[in-house]
Amino acid sequence: xxxxxxxxxxxxxxxxxxxxxxxxxxxxxxxxxxxxxxxxxxxxxxxxxxxx
Ligand SMILES: [Zn+2]
Numbered sequence: 001x002x003x004x005x006x007x008x009x010x011x012x013x014x015x016x017x018x019x020x021x022x023x024x025x026x027x028x029x030x031x032x033x034x035x036x037x038x039x040x041x042x043x044x045x046x047x048x049x050x051x052x
Pocket of ligand 1: 007008009010011028029032033
């Protein structure tokens with residue numbers, strides 16, 4: 001089952017599994033929202049995962 005995470009800016013990260021989609025959104029946030037990412041706990045990001 002594909003997974004996705006919707007960023008507040010409209011970007012949608014997609015991956016084949018939890019680890020993949022979290023890596024994608026982290027990559028996006030590192031370039032576009034580094035300050036937000038710095039204040040995040042990785043477990044919180046896992047909580048954003050939706051079934052795609
Ligand atoms: Zn974003």
